[in-house]
Amino acid sequence: MAEPALSSPRCAHWTAKGFSCNKPATKICANCKLVVYCGADCQREHWPEHKKQCKSDMAKLSWRPAWDRQHRKPAWTFEDAAESCRGSFGASGDLRHVVKTLAHLPNTIDQKVQFVINDRDSDVVARNAILLLLAFDAARSPGEDEAATVSATVEAIMHLWYSAFIPQRVLTRLQQSVGPLINEMCHSIATEPADNIFRKSWQASDGACLSLTLQQKTWFRLRRFLNVPARMTKEKATRIRNAVAWAPERADYRDRWHYKEATPFGRLARERFRRDGLLLPFGHPRLGFDIPNPMLFQFSSWILNDKADPRDGWAISEVQRCSWPASEDWYGRLTAHLTALLEKFIARLGKNNVSFQLYNTDARVLPYYLEDRKFDRIEVSNICDAGYIGLSHTLCVYANYLQHPEENPHATLxxxxxxxxxxxxxxxxxxxxxxxxxxxxxxxxxxxxxxxxxxxxxxxxxxxxxxxxxxxxxxxxxxxxxxxxxxxxxxxxxxxxxxxxxxxxxxxxxxxxxxxxxxxxxxxxxxxxxxxxxxxxxxxxxxxxxxxxxx
Known part of the structure; x- marks a missing residue:
């Protein structure tokens, strides 16, 4: 049976023993507004479980952080003070700006679209490449049921991007869609020096192209992200993540963030994501999310900090405009927003002549690869801050790669x-x-x-x-x-x-x-x-x- 789409609410009545109601959900819990049920019967049967959240102390207006209830100083007071449309992302971080830029291009644009995407962190580049290859696979070979292919790809991209654990179907799609492409490249350069640089290109439909330029050793590091490490069970992965997400010495900080939440039940939504690390609507079943995400679990420590949250990567106003019946469930709203955005992104890959060129180098070195190209947009993130490359060096490096006003009066850095x-x-x-x-x-x-x-x-x-x-x-x-x-x-x-x-x-x-x-x-x-x-x-x-x- 196909998995229900995340873009519409699912009846929140499910149990850890495997039961899950598949009926359409229309009845919102009047108290917490976090979950939606198909009707009163399911709501009543699920109440023994749901009341743990619905009547939680954390959801009360009177809730106070532990340090405040105990009339003591919080932990931080003890710390020391201190012919084409071209776009370049010199220090991209993740793919959020790339996805938004392509998805929001006007429908009237029909020329070739070229993106240069770079980051100094090889693991960031590896994750970006894998997610783009998944999107390319959906655009390249949609099959008879294009909608189902795109839906499954969107689900895979979202969970590999944000969820600590994934279902088997997502891992299978990752390994079947991306695995052969990376394995072929690694096999061809297996005997080459580790520091040598190699470039590989893949074609999708309508001339869309993705090229990736990496050192030999980084190609093999990327391949590791396709498989769960040996002996990395869900239990072990949970302990690794909890050591950071639930560090005892950070309890006051977590309470501090909770106390700033927009609503009391908003605290519970954030708490649930911290608890299970799954980007899902609040009432969505967690069944089957048993496999550690290989893009996040490759090491003996959790790679994210204890404040990392998918909500913080997207504009509040844009997510807020997305319709979602459970008004307190920001993660459900975000899931619906990302589903719509990624569907637009993949549709663009299938219609526009899109080219992605990914690099893994210092932003100051990237122009070496740009040659004499000029760009409509150059985005340099925050490397212009004084603590990074700085304003003077950033403008010196990238100014000459911005199009002249005669070519494009709207060209912007x-x-x-x-x-x-x-x-x-x-x-x-x-x-x-x-x-x-x-x-x-x-x-x-x-x-x-x-x-x-x-x-x-x-x-x-x-x-x-x-x-x-x-x-x-x-x-x-x-x-x-x-x-x-x-x-x-x-x-x-x-x-x-x-x-x-x-x-x-x-x-x-x-x-x-x-x-x-x-x-x-x-x-x-x-x-x-x-x-x-x-x-x-x-x-x-x-x-x-x-x-x-x-x-």
Whole structure:
């Protein structure tokens, strides 16, 4: 029997013994709004299990973090202070920006689309290559039932990307679709020197192409991601993951994040993902997810930190617009959002002449592979931050690869500054005060009288975590621009910073309201609960027209 689609809610009545109701779900739990049932009978039969969450202490408005209940200092107070459309992703990280860019291209675009995707981390590149090869397989050979093939591929991509454990059908698809391609390449270079670089290309439908350039040793490292390591059982993998996700010394931090959640039942949704590591709707059966994800379990330690969460990779406003009946189930909403996005992405592979070129090198070395190509979009992530390559070096390396205005007046180089506002704020901060307390107390439940006498109380800590949501970040970033000589550095490299962004939001992780009075409390709480710092500033540059006229 085919697995139910994740894009529609499943009756939440299932048991660990193997029972699972397959009827359409329409009846929402009125109390928690996390699950949906087919009717009152299933809801009543499932109540002994569901009440553990529905009546959980964590879901009560009165819930307090452990350090606050115990009137002690939280753990962190003891730490030390401190003819084609071309796009280039110089420090890509995962595939989220690539997927969004291709999926959201206007339907009117029919020219060849080329992406250069690079990251310095070989494991990141390996995962990206595997996920793209899965998508290519669906576009290349959809078979008689194209919809079923795409649906199965989307499920595989999502779980291999985000879930700690996967069902056998996902592992089988991975090994049957990608395994032969990688094994063939590894066999052909088995006797070559480990540091030699080799390139392999694969073709999909309508001229779509994927090429991967790696060292010999990295090709063999990539192949490991297709198989679960020997003796890596679910029990062992769970212990490895729990050592990080449930580290006892991090309990106060987890409570701190929970206390910032938008709603009490939102805590339970986050807690369930932390508990089982599965990107699924809250009430979806967990049966069959018994195989450690080989893309995450290749080592004796968990590769992610204890705050890693799939919610934090996607724009809150976009996920929020996705319809989902269980309004408190953000993971269900995210699953539906990603399903729709990945389906669009795969459809593009089957219709557009798309080319992906993947590299594994330092962003400063990538231009060696770009030769004389010019790009419509260049995205450099946050390598322009002072703690990484820095603004001057980034613009010096990539400016000449941006198309001239005569070729494309919309050609744009995009960089993200994560730390700029905080650095300027720390220079100006005279006492670590919480700004605009009146606004924050309108957005958050008022602190209790007892909390006001205890600086490390949960209420005061939450206000402190929200402080940058009440700051004039535009003024702070303007000072950062002046201190770091943005204008002169851009001019030296034939660029100019756009006064108004035309591609991405200036502040992608901040509220969009134009004034404090227009801020919606529910939206404020959603942004506070997210894993962003609310200070990420995206800057766009374009080539200076006068530079072109002089050349």
């Amino acid at each position: 995009i960089g993200t500054f994560v730390n700029g506002v905080k650095e300027v704020s720390m220079l100006e901060d005279t006492g670590g005060q919480i700004p605009n307390i009146e606004f924050l107390t309108r957005m958050l439940p008022p602190p209790s009288i007892l909390s006001l006498t205890f600086w490390d109380s949960a209420d005061i800590t939450r206000l402190w975590d929200a402080r940058y949501m009440a700051r004039d970040v535009d003024a702070l970033f303007k000072k950062y621009v002046e201190l770091c000589r943005f204008d002169s550095i851009a001019a030296e490299n034939g660029l100019e910073m756009k006064a108004d962004n035309t591609i991405v939001d200036k502040w992608p992780t901040r509220l969009k309201a134009q004034s404090e009075d227009a801020v919606n409390v529910e939206e404020f709480r959603l942004f506070l609960a997210a894993g962003f710092n609310n200070l990420e500033r995206c800057v766009e540059w374009k080539r200076r027209a006068e530079v072109v006229s002089e050349s």
